[in-house]
Amino acid sequence: MTQQFRDSSLRHVSSPLHTDSFFVNSVLTMIVGEEKARLVSPSPTFAVSNGQDLFNSEITNDVLERGAEIFEGTISAGDAIYIPPRWWHNVINCGFTIAVQNLHVDTHRFSLFEQQMRGRVMYFKLKLQNS
Ligand SMILES: O=C(O)CCC(=O)C(=O)O
Numbered sequence: 001m002t003q004q005f006r007d008s009s010l011r012h013v014s015s016p017l018h019t020d021s022f023f024v025n026s027v028l029t030m031i032v033g034e035e036k037a038r039l040v041s042p043s044p045t046f047a048v049s050n051g052q053d054l055f056n057s058e059i060t061n062d063v064l065e066r067g068a069e070i071f072e073g074t075i076s077a078g079d080a081i082y083i084p085p086r087w088w089h090n091v092i093n094c095g096f097t098i099a100v101q102n103l104h105v106d107t108h109r110f111s112l113f114e115q116q117m118r119g120r121v122m123y124f125k126l127k128l129q130n131s
């Protein structure tokens with residue numbers, strides 16, 4: 001289990017559209033403040049790309065025209081949002097926020113996670129050996 005504490009004092013700090021690495025499940029709990037999230041399921045992955053701003057109407061029109069559905073929610077203090085593995089998400093913090101994000105790998109995807117981790121470790125091991 002990994003926990004990350006985030007304290008952003010800048011206005012509208014955002015995470016552009018992305019999927020979380022290593023097939024993790026994510027639960028983000030708002031402690032202070034509010035954020036808006038827009039999500040796209042993994043099925044219409046052809047309709048989106050990494051780093052997009054799903055809060056820009058030109059981009060959302062394009063994504064919708066390609067047949068993807070965009071889900072939107074506001075996460076206020078005391079709320080939690082669950083982001084399933086491989087789901088695209090774009091988050092905007094509305095002013096000052098404090099949130100706790102919990103990332104976990106479920107048993108169903110553990111072998112995929114292990115494979116990717118072993119790959120990473122092997123890559124750095126070879127790099128060290130060759131340096
Ligand atoms: O800014 C946020 O609350 C979202 C963070 C996020 O998606 C991530 O850390 O992977």
Ligand SMILES: [Fe+2]
Nearest residue numbers: 018019020089
């Ligand atoms: Fe994320």
